[in-house]
Amino acid sequence: MTDESAGQDIRLYGLSKYYGDFRALDDVNLHVAAGEFLTLLGPSGSGKSTLLMALAGFVEPTHGDIFVGGSSITALAPEKRDFGVVFQGYALFPHMTVAGNVGYPLKVRGLGKPEIAAKVRDALDLVQLGHLATRLPKQLSGGQQQRVALARALVFSPKMLLLDEPMGALDKKLRHDLQLELRQLHRRLGRTFVNVTHDQEEAMAMSDRIAIMRAGKIEQLGAPRALYDAPETRFVADFLGKSNFIEGKVTGIDAGIATLDTADGPVVHALGTRPAGIGDSLLLALRPQKLMLGPGPNSRKATVETAIFLGTHAEVSLRCASGLALALNLGIENAQALPAEGTTVELGWDPAATVAVRPD
Amino acid sequence: MPSPADKTARPTGFRVALRDARGHLDPHWWLVAPILILVVCLYLLPLGNVLLLSVSDPKPGLDNYERIATASGPLKVLLTTLRLCAITTVISIVLGFCVAFAMAHVRETHQRILVVAVLVPLWISVLIRAFSWLVLLRDQGPVNDWLMQSGAIDQPLALVRNELGVVIGMVHYLIPYAVLPIFAVMRGIDQRLLFASRSLGAGAVTTFLKVYLPLTLPGVFAATVIVFVFGLGFYVTPAILGGGRVVMLAESVSVAILQTVRWGFGAAQSVVLLVLTLVLIGIMAKTVGLKKGFG
Amino acid sequence: MTRRLTPGLILCVTIAWIVVGFLLAPMFISVPLSLTPERFLSMPQGELSLRHYASVFTEDAWLGALGDSAMVGIGATLIATFTGGAAAIGLWRIGGRAARIIGVLALMPMIVPPIVTALALSRAWVTLGLFDTVFGVILSHAILGMPFVFMTVSAALEGLDPRIAQAARSLGAGPFRTVRDVIVPNVKAGLLTGGLFAFVISWDEIIVTLFVSSRSVYTLPRKIWSDIRDNIDPAVAAVSTLMIGATVIVAAIYLLRDLARAKPKDVS
Numbered sequence: 021m022t023d024e025s026a027g028q029d030i031r032l033y034g035l036s037k038y039y040g041d042f043r044a045l046d047d048v049n050l051h052v053a054a055g056e057f058l059t060l061l062g063p064s065g066s067g068k069s070t071l072l073m074a075l076a077g078f079v080e081p082t083h084g085d086i087f088v089g090g091s092s093i094t095a096l097a098p099e100k101r102d103f104g105v106v107f108q109g110y111a112l113f114p115h116m117t118v119a120g121n122v123g124y125p126l127k128v129r130g131l132g133k134p135e136i137a138a139k140v141r142d143a144l145d146l147v148q149l150g151h152l153a154t155r156l157p158k159q160l161s162g163g164q165q166q167r168v169a170l171a172r173a174l175v176f177s178p179k180m181l182l183l184d185e186p187m188g189a190l191d192k193k194l195r196h197d198l199q200l201e202l203r204q205l206h207r208r209l210g211r212t213f214v215n216v217t218h219d220q221e222e223a224m225a226m227s228d229r230i231a232i233m234r235a236g237k238i239e240q241l242g243a244p245r246a247l248y249d250a251p252e253t254r255f256v257a258d259f260l261g262k263s264n265f266i267e268g269k270v271t272g273i274d275a276g277i278a279t280l281d282t283a284d285g286p287v288v289h290a291l292g293t294r295p296a297g298i299g300d301s302l303l304l305a306l307r308p309q310k311l312m313l314g315p316g317p318n319s320r321k322a323t324v325e326t327a328i329f330l331g332t333h334a335e336v337s338l339r340c341a342s343g344l345a346l347a348l349n350l351g352i353e354n355a356q357a358l359p360a361e362g363t364t365v366e367l368g369w370d371p372a373a374t375v376a377v378r379p380d
Numbered sequence: 381m382p383s384p385a386d387k388t389a390r391p392t393g394f395r396v397a398l399r400d401a402r403g404h405l406d407p408h409w410w411l412v413a414p415i416l417i418l419v420v421c422l423y424l425l426p427l428g429n430v431l432l433l434s435v436s437d438p439k440p441g442l443d444n445y446e447r448i449a450t451a452s453g454p455l456k457v458l459l460t461t462l463r464l465c466a467i468t469t470v471i472s473i474v475l476g477f478c479v480a481f482a483m484a485h486v487r488e489t490h491q492r493i494l495v496v497a498v499l500v501p502l503w504i505s506v507l508i509r510a511f512s513w514l515v516l517l518r519d520q521g522p523v524n525d526w527l528m529q530s531g532a533i534d535q536p537l538a539l540v541r542n543e544l545g546v547v548i549g550m551v552h553y554l555i556p557y558a559v560l561p562i563f564a565v566m567r568g569i570d571q572r573l574l575f576a577s578r579s580l581g582a583g584a585v586t587t588f589l590k591v592y593l594p595l596t597l598p599g600v601f602a603a604t605v606i607v608f609v610f611g612l613g614f615y616v617t618p619a620i621l622g623g624g625r626v627v628m629l630a631e632s633v634s635v636a637i638l639q640t641v642r643w644g645f646g647a648a649q650s651v652v653l654l655v656l657t658l659v660l661i662g663i664m665a666k667t668v669g670l671k672k673g674f675g
Numbered sequence: 676m677t678r679r680l681t682p683g684l685i686l687c688v689t690i691a692w693i694v695v696g697f698l699l700a701p702m703f704i705s706v707p708l709s710l711t712p713e714r715f716l717s718m719p720q721g722e723l724s725l726r727h728y729a730s731v732f733t734e735d736a737w738l739g740a741l742g743d744s745a746m747v748g749i750g751a752t753l754i755a756t757f758t759g760g761a762a763a764i765g766l767w768r769i770g771g772r773a774a775r776i777i778g779v780l781a782l783m784p785m786i787v788p789p790i791v792t793a794l795a796l797s798r799a800w801v802t803l804g805l806f807d808t809v810f811g812v813i814l815s816h817a818i819l820g821m822p823f824v825f826m827t828v829s830a831a832l833e834g835l836d837p838r839i840a841q842a843a844r845s846l847g848a849g850p851f852r853t854v855r856d857v858i859v860p861n862v863k864a865g866l867l868t869g870g871l872f873a874f875v876i877s878w879d880e881i882i883v884t885l886f887v888s889s890r891s892v893y894t895l896p897r898k899i900w901s902d903i904r905d906n907i908d909p910a911v912a913a914v915s916t917l918m919i920g921a922t923v924i925v926a927a928i929y930l931l932r933d934l935a936r937a938k939p940k941d942v943s
Contacts, residue, residue: 078841098844105845111838115860124856125846172846407850411765412777414758415821419780423792423818426799430791433798475694482691485684489934496930497695503922504702505879507899508915512701514903515708515716515912522704522718552701555694584681613788615882620903630790630882637794637886650791661786670782 027055027212028089028179030075035084036236037070044070045081046236054089057206057213059223062233063259069108069184071233072216076105076182088179099128104173104181108188110165112157118144118168119153125176143175144168146205163194170205180212187222199225220260224248232256250292253378257305264306264346266374270298277371280304283342287318290372304374308335309349313359316368322346324365327358334358338367427654430647437644444648454632454649461628464543464618465611468550472607473600475551476558480599483559484566495563498556506553510620513549514540517621541623549617554610558603565599598668605664609657629653702919709912716907727913737910740898746809747894748877751816755873758817759824760866764858767832768840768850778829785822792819793886800887807889815883820873827872831865832858 030052037045045067052058060068073079075086077098085094093101112121119140126136144150147167157165166186173181186202187195203226206213217223223230224244231241232255240247240256251257254265268280268287278296280287289304296302322338325345334350336359348367350358359365434444448454483494501509516523517539524536539545569592577587615630622628627635629649636646664670711717712724731737762781766774784792796815797806805811835858843853859866881896888897895914902911 076841076845078844097849098841099847099849101845102847103845105842107838107842109836109838111836111842113839113842113857113861124843124848128847128852128856172842176847406769408765408768410851411761411854412769415762415781415825416777418754418758418818418821419783422799422814423784423795424780426795427787427791429798430795475690478687478690479694482684482687486688492930492933494691494695496926496933497699500922500926501698501702503875503926504919505896505899507879507881507896507903508705508918509702511899511903511907511911511915512704515907516701516704552698555698584683588683609786609788613790615790616900630788633790633794634882634885637797643798646794650788650794653788654791657786657788665779670779 027210029054029056030180030212030214031087032071033085033087035071035074035086036082037067037074037079038082043236044079045074048084048236048238050231050238050241052212052214055210055212057203057215057226057228059215059217059227059230060233061217061220061223061230061260062239063218066233067236068216068218068233070236072182072184072214075214076103077101102176102178104176104178106166106169106173106181106183106186108185110157110169110189112165112168112172114157116156117153118149118155118157118160121157121168122172122175125172129176139175143171146174147171162190163198166190166198170202174209178211180214183213183215185217186215187217187219195219195222196225202226224260230260232259234259250375251305251377254303254305254380257375257377262308262347264308264311265377266304266306266344268302268304270296270300270302273298278302284320284340284344287374288371289374289376290370291376292372294376296376302376303379305377306346306369306374308347309333309351310373311346311348311367311369313348313350313354313365314368315366317371318369320346320367321364322367324359324361324363327361329358338365430650430654433643434647434651435644437647438642444644445652447645448648448652454645457627457629457632457649458652460543460626461612464546464550464626464628465608468547468554468611469604469608471547471551472554472558473562473604476555476603476607477562477596477600479555479559480562480566483563484569498559501552502556506616507620509552510549510617513545513552514620517545517548540621541625543622543626545621545623546618546626546628549621550611550614553614553617554607557610558607561603561606562596562599565596565602569595602664602668605660609660612653612656702915705912705915705919708909709916711909711912713909716909716912727909728917730910731913731917734910736893736898737914740893740895743809743893744878744895747812747816747892748874750809750813751820751877752870752874754813754817755820756824756866756870759821759869759873760828760859760862763825763828763832763865764854764862767829767837778825781825782822784818785826789819789882793883796883797886806887807891809892812884812888812892812894815887816877816880817873819880819883820876823872823876824866824869827869828862828865831862835861 030050032048032050035045035048035050036043048067048071060071062068070079074081077093077096081094085092087093088101113124116124119137122143123136123140126139131139140153141150144153147170149164149167149171152160152164152168157168160168166189170186183202187198190198199222202213206226215223215226227244229241229243230247232239232247234255240252242250247256247260251260251263254263257263257265266280266282266287268282268289270278271281271286272279273291273296276291278289278291280289280302287304289302320340322340325337325339327336328334332352334354336348336350338346338348340346346367435442437444448458479494479498483491483498486494515521518524518541519536519538521539523539524533527533528536539548573591573595574587577591578584582590613630614628615634618626618628619631619634622631630653633646633649633653636642636649661670707718708716709727710723710725711719712722712726713719759781762777766778792815796818800806800808800811800815803811805814839857839861840853843857844850848856879896880894881900884892884894884897885900888894899911899914902908
């Protein structure tokens with residue numbers, strides 16, 4: 021695992037893939053930095069897997085180019101790209117042992133037997149599976165299969181690693197452990213990782229940056245924290261964590277604080293870096309955990325519809341006079357004093373808690 | 381070199397399917413090439429030639445087809461073929477349904493034994509099966525011997541070298557083909573549906589007629605088509621067990637080619653046989669799917 | 676699952692076993708017939724003889740027929756397995772409408788009545804100079820056996836994750852190396868079953884053979900065919916007994932192995 025392959029950057033220019041009239045990828049432009057861990061996150065059918073398969077060479081783009089390390093690979097056959105790929109369902113060769121699977125890319129590259137054996141041992145040690153080298157894939161658990169797939173994709177020191185829903189088939193607990201491991205592996209190897217998932221927690225846990233995909237396009241790209249705190253669109257605000265949405269018209273602006281007229285009365289909102297003018301209609305996204313019981317700079321009366329205690333927090337569904345539904349999360353310290361269902365409570369939130377997002 | 385215009389072309393139709401967006405031939409077509417040579421050049425072209433032959437020999441025109449439809453000899457052959465096929469199909473399907481039903485509802489070991497017992501005849505040469513029936517059923521054969529010794533009859537029964545013999549031989553050949561598609565469908569029926577029907581107050585007979593039977597219909601239909609189509613093409617069984625007295629289409633073709641050397645007429649009869657077969661199989665493929673039929 | 680014995684089921688099981696008897700019993704008639712000491716086809720009266728078995732293995736006509744059948748069968752099996760298997764794999768990788776159309780075309784020789792195939796190939800082989808040659812008969816039988824290989828291999832491929840082919844490509848194997856290293860080993864059972872089908876079809880084939888050969892290629896079914904039509908030599912009964920015996924032994928081995936393997940499942 022030499023330095024020259026320590027990671028290369030990827031640039032996508034106007035990448036599109038059409039199936040008849042359906043646009044699986046629609047003019048995608050993206051720059052993945054060398055050594056970055058980027059996750060493509062989106063619902064099914066958003067084009068994230070198509071994008072990954074185009075990178076791997078299994079989907080021929082209708083338009084556009086893919087550059088890796090400065091040279092175009094758009095026309096390169098998959099076997100010539102030198103990318104490690106971890107497939108959905110792992111795609112281990114059922115007729116080969118674990119060692120056979122991991123050694124296969126080296127065998128194809130014409131390495132000698134002793135060299136293959138040594139590298140296979142290193143790769144299996146890397147994923148802590150050295151003791152299972154002679155097993156067949158079907159004799160392994162899901163988590164072990166995933167590690168074999170990982171070892172197989174890394175053993176030939178590829179320029180980058182592509183992961184297609186690598187945790188898809190695993191249960192929640194195991195998924196969490198493997199996310200941490202994968203993240204450490206990425207830090208250690210320093211290669212470029214591109215991961216595809218529909219699980220937002222996985223994306224947040226592992227990635228340097230997340231590209232949220234929707235209908236064949238990248239909706240928003242950024243670090244997990246930035247995406248979470250400053251979603252640009254309603255879709256992003258709702259897909260990456262839940263949000264409440266409040267519509268209103270700006271009636272006044274004073275020192276970066278806008279006053280909005282909404283169905284349930286006035287709301288003050290800190291504009292931050294997103295300017296607005298008087299008379300503009302704004303859509304505000306508000307995280308459920310930023311809503312608080314009791315009065316605040318913004319106040320509302322609402323009826324409690326359901327209140328559920330979930331251990332780490334509690335979820336309360338509320339309805340305002342206008343009919344607007346609001347979700348509120350209470351931290352564990354407040355969850356003991358859950359409001360009774362059917363009662364009317366007072367809520368409040370800070371002007372800085374809301375973010376203006378583009379409607380769909 | 382691919383032109384930029386190629387890249388914008390939307391993938392539609394056969395031509396584009398051969399080549400990808402950049403005009404590269406998918407290398408996997410090399411794996412398909414041998415079968416294309418074998419099937420297209422060495423099989424479909426000769427078949428097309430038969431079609432051509434039927435309207436060109438001895439002279440161009442539809443004379444051969446007219447003869448099939450009007451001349452008494454060929455017409456009798458056609459009707460005999462259809463009649464025998466219909467009779468054998470009905471018998472095979474009824475018996476096949478019972479066997480499949482038994483198979484689908486007995487214990488696993490019992491089921492496996494039945495399946496193998498039904499499959500074994502498929503692996504035995506149709507010639508040998510026809511030969512066995514011939515010696516069994518002929519006048520001096522064991523069946524007539526036994527019946528005469530037991531005093532049931534004075535004269536040997538004419539069991540073979542007639543339509544009865546052909547029907548026995550054909551049913552024997554066709555039953556496995558009737559059993560397998562029906563069994564495949566029955567095995568896929570969700571038993572809970574039957575329980576549901578019973579729990580809703582339907583009796584056993586009602587449940588069978590109103591729930592079970594309709595669910596098996598795709599299998600019965602596929603089996604009917606396959607058995608009938610195989611019957612249409614029968615050659616060896618009628619030739620041996622019919623003793624020259626029961627002439628079906630296939631044997632008529634053979635006589636036209638090998639004995640009377642009327643290629644055009646034999647070709648026309650072949651085309652009739654081919655069209656009947658393809659239409660029936662086509663209907664089956666459209667309704668229940670090719671795969672189900674050939675299970 | 677409940678398996679209650681209803682009157683309907685009892686009736687069906689009874690009919691099933693009668694049908695099985697009807698399917699299997701007649702074939703054993705050739706056993707006593709083959710042991711007759713007479714020169715003509717008859718039930719042995721007391722004395723048994725193996726003379727007809729001896730003649731099958733010593734007479735030139737039978738040995739020649741066996742040899743021709745073996746040669747044709749092996750040749751046809753090889754061609755059918757190669758073409759049918761390669762096509763099934765290729766079309767599985769290609770997919771789409773073109774693949775589906777070719778998949779149906781590949782099944783045609785199985786669907787078309789044999790007499791029609793016989794007529795078509797007979798004409799074509801005369802034109803190509805293949806009539807009455809070993810290669811011509813091999814090619815005919817390969818065409819007839821190929822759809823079965825295509826079907827069994829396609830069925831085996833259906834159970835295979837297409838991503839393992841992509842995985843091999845991503846690991847550096849070209850398309851053909853992927854087929855050799857990854858796909859073929861996983862459809863071996865389909866190839867073997869299909870090959871077995873192709874061989875048995877060739878071994879039993881009579882109709883097309885009658886039309887594409889005359890004197891220089893004389894397979895076993897042709898020899899049996901002419902013997903049945905002429906005078907029924909008891910040697911035919913001996914050949915039948917041998918062929919049925921082989922089938923029954925193979926079926927019995929299969930059934931016993933199958934049942935032995937199923938046992939643990941029955942318990943659980």
